[in-house]
Amino acid sequence: MSVLNPAAVVGRVAAVLVNPDRRAGLAARRVERADATFAGFAGEAHGGLTRPSCSRTLKQYPRGTPIRNTRQVSILSMEEMAAVGAAMGLGGPVEPEWIGGNLLLDGIPRLTELPPSTRLLFASGASLVVDVENLPCRQSADAVDRHRPGFGKGFVKAAMGRRGLVAWVEREGGIAVGDAVAVHVPTQRIWDPFRAAELPLPAPSPRVGA
Numbered sequence: 001m002s003v004l005n006p007a008a009v010v011g012r013v014a015a016v017l018v019n020p021d022r023r024a025g026l027a028a029r030r031v032e033r034a035d036a037t038f039a040g041f042a043g044e045a046h047g048g049l050t051r052p053s054c055s056r057t058l059k060q061y062p063r064g065t066p067i068r069n070t071r072q073v074s075i076l077s078m079e080e081m082a083a084v085g086a087a088m089g090l091g092g093p094v095e096p097e098w099i100g101g102n103l104l105l106d107g108i109p110r111l112t113e114l115p116p117s118t119r120l121l122f123a124s125g126a127s128l129v130v131d132v133e134n135l136p137c138r139q140s141a142d143a144v145d146r147h148r149p150g151f152g153k154g155f156v157k158a159a160m161g162r163r164g165l166v167a168w169v170e171r172e173g174g175i176a177v178g179d180a181v182a183v184h185v186p187t188q189r190i191w192d193p194f195r196a197a198e199l200p201l202p203a204p205s206p207r208v209g210a
Helices: 078-088 138-147 152-159
Strands: 004-018 029-031 033-037 050-052 066-068 073-077 103-106 119-122 127-133 165-171 173-176 180-186
Touching (some): 004 033, 138 152
Antiparallel strands (some): 004 029, 004 180, 119 180
8 A cells, every 4th residue: 555645736847956065155057957866956956865963953962973964955935035025024935945945836725735755756756755844044044134134034933834845866857847746645643652542651759769
């Protein structure tokens, strides 16, 4: 029995972007097509089979620990970027190249809420696996401010829950502007380790002096 099933949603690739040098800044540039390899998008600074752990994984590993790179591709929603721009009073969307996006997708409602392990399947057969939500941060806010001075301070609040996702390549192939993208989602449950039907709640600790 399959644990992944196609949703009744088909989106479209609105933009493909790469950042060849992360040291030069967060900004990416638009291209017509990218080759998705097992190491990520060709020419993208966030590519590689592994990466050093960063501030987002400090509760799991010391900073700089080599770990599997599940952050190869940053995915954004056209609808969500428009909503973020409106909430900030920009008069237009937050552009994906400002904040280092690699894919801007159109037509996938509430993209940021897609569950981990969702597959995004493209026309060439390329497939991306959703890892986790990409939380907005001060670095992205500063990048927005460089393009629209004075507005960056509102980015983190406006983008919460709408900043998109990070993903990794499961199947290689080309991804181009205009391509269709199908959404295949896993079975979804809320994990509760103390659900009464399965496990009893832990006994309370004895009171001191009892």
